[in-house]
Amino acid sequence: MKRIFLASLMAVLAHPALAAPLCDDLGFAGLLASCNRGEPIELTLASGQPLSKEGSYALQSGAYYKIFITADGSAELAISGPDFFRAIWMNEIVINQIEVRPMAIDSLEFDAAGTAELSFVAIKPGSHTLRIPGSTGGSQKVTFNIQ
Template structure:
């Protein structure tokens, strides 16, 4: 019993295991610090068009990102990706200057033209996909590889 307690205490005080941030001094903002931000990601929802020219994005676990999803209004389109949304910590979703801080989401649907801005911290390493529901083409999905 004493050994189990000692091992638990050693693990507790050894310090947390965290992903390496993009900068050395995060300051008061922590992971949301400006030096820890990856490049913005832009996706376009348009009938018959590819979601993104890149198709695959490399993200670093522990880094902060902004994802801009713009719908052109040519059709009612959605993005589905429960695996992706559970691999990130969502800071907020901004739509028409309204900030939403969700616990979890599975998908976003656009009934008209507009832009949604998602800010998040990549957490869970692996390959995660956002796709237009019901589509099978490679141009209708985006893969995020979190390292």
């Protein structure tokens, strides 16, 4: 009996701790509560420039985030990441004060200068990448590690 108990205890302790939302009392807003929001993430689409100042971001599963993607208009550029977009619940995408609530997306393409604001809840743990399609440089992608 002691061996079964010890084996059960070891199995429980061997798994990583589950990430909890950023606040204890989510209130009426649930996961979208202001206390459950992570820091905003800023990405820049510009010809020959890095996509982000950071190479990767750590996100907490169950927390609400915003990504601001700004294109400078220097080239027609897109950002793609089907694995990332399937690991999150997309709340909305705001472009020129037009709110879109999509079921799913694979990429966004900017033909001219502008900003898109994506708000979402991180869901699926793992490492997920957003990148400029067709690029091979390390600075042309950003990795999101959802814990």
